[in-house]
Amino acid sequence: MLALRAHDVGKKYEVFRRPADRLKELLWAGRRSFHHDLWALKHLYLEVPRSATWGVIGPNGAGKSTILKLITGTTRPTCGTLEVNGSVSGILELGQGFNPEFSGRSNVMMNCSILGMSRAEALAKFESIVDFAELWEVIDRPVRTYSTGMYLRLAFAVAVSVDPDILVVDEALAVGDEYFRGKCYARINDFRRRGKTILFVSHSLGVVRNLCDRVILLQNGEVAAQGTAEEVADEYLRMVHAQEEARVKAADRRGAASGGPRWGDGRIEIREVRSLDRAGAERHAFAPGDALTIEARFRVKADVERPVFGVGVFRSDGTYVSGINHLWHERPLTVGPLRGGETGRVRCTIDPLPLLKGTYYLSYFCYDHSEAVPVAIDHQERVKLFQVVEGPVEMHGIVALPTRWEIEH
């Protein structure tokens, strides 16, 4: 018995460049067109059996959320047939319909009503919802006094309190701290055990691998691959890598990284900081374990006795991950004196790259260490942006610590 069946389903959006174009098209009454078509989803064939858990992954803009919206029924397919057997509940975006001025209690009741529960049902579920969110102390306070975490916990608790045959979840919604995230996944596992059909959209291969029987990989609105998580993993990682490379490259070229403060006496000028891969080609996206070479060119304007070049690595949220230079090293390297008019190049290779998924930026600097206290020559904050994409092995956190495990029993 199938829970979901899609036969050549497509979803087209009409995109108007300016609102006025829509009016023009209306006035021309179909004799002229002022929009272009955007196919968010094309040629979708799906047969999801009952009690199965399927994952949908793909880079941003691949059509993942369009599938969810079609299945929950908030939007309709432009062509093709979509059969949905059973009641559907979707958790697409949390806290819709919450009013910050009202108490948690009132919002829970209202949200239940919006999700289609009767008052009696809502009252019956109220206790378990607040239990799940663990917000009994504040349930009668206005929601605007809640922290973001509390707010999302309450919204998630309401969303999963519906008991549908088919649950459609956007993984971005398993929210909050590790503890609550664990509870969210436990709830989803619980759905699975009770034989519900689950469709799970995710950005993370790791989560899909743990939860899903089968994975659909979308690209540009079409199914690029289908199979077990292992079968589509390589294709997915390649896709994400290419997408991130293009995105970060564009951002870097626009100068998203530059614009940080710069100071120093200017005796050496650092120019053109680049991130290179093992083959020496410029790259903006790296996977954990890759080799990352940071290359900078410099020009000496006035003599420097003992210059030291260094790099600061920061995560996009400002966390200072590491500060490295060639002097403070197990095998220190010294250079100098450098004479005015000279040019040169510095290469620093990090191999294997221990950073995990995220956006990072680099600061680059040169200090004169001939004095007791190093003097800034050229210090440039945020000169370079790069991205670390998800690797083939699931890992959490900022860095992959080198480990060795022993288990005795």
Add this chain to the structure above:
Amino acid sequence: MHPKLEHLLRQRHLLRDFVGRDLQAKYVGSTGGIAWAVIHPLLLLLVYTFVFSVILQVRFGTQGSVTAFALYLYCGLLPWHAFSDSAARSTSCLVAHRGLIKNVRFPAKVLPATVVLTDVVSEGIGLGFLIAAAWFFGHAPTWPILLLPVLVGVQVMFTLGIALALATVNVYFRDVEQFVRVGLMVWMFLTPIFYPQERIPERLRFLLDWNPMARLVGMYRAVLLEGRPFALRDLALYAGTAFISLALGYALFTRNHRNFADML
């Protein structure tokens, strides 16, 4: 239970919850609470009365006193505000709740309906106050007042139709909000709220015939202040307009509501 019936029942529950919350948001949250339903129009009334009656010397009714003016004015403002507030707020109501419409399967028509019903409840509070005030100043309620629910009923029909239409159009063309704001202001001054309709020059009287709100205000005044039933012809014409408004608004809304999630 029949699924269609279940759907309708669900909409009713939702509507009740939404209206309840809207009213709470309007009155319960503030310190003044429900008193604002009275204080706000009262202040407006004071200002308008001062400008139009004391300064501009506009007079209503046979007595021509300032209190008579205030009562007439209030009697006109109540249905007008219920209508114009609803029209203005319903225009943006779908956009304001876009998250809901895009992410939850949800009968969107509950939203404009909520706006209209909330404003009618506010009007009801004001009407109670008006009746008490009129009584105090010597206009004891007479039997035609029993016709008031009929007026409110057709007014809701009329307003709801316009609310549904404006809400729909604004999904496609967001400028509608601006037009509505200006349009409502013009419409307000073309409606004999601040002045008796006899003051309109003969050659412009046709404006009244084409203005359903003028007709409505006239009927309110007849029933509440003049102690006489309205002309059946007026009611028939207004109810006809209201029916057309509702039919067109509903048709427009239901023919487009499937696109809302994509357009917002």
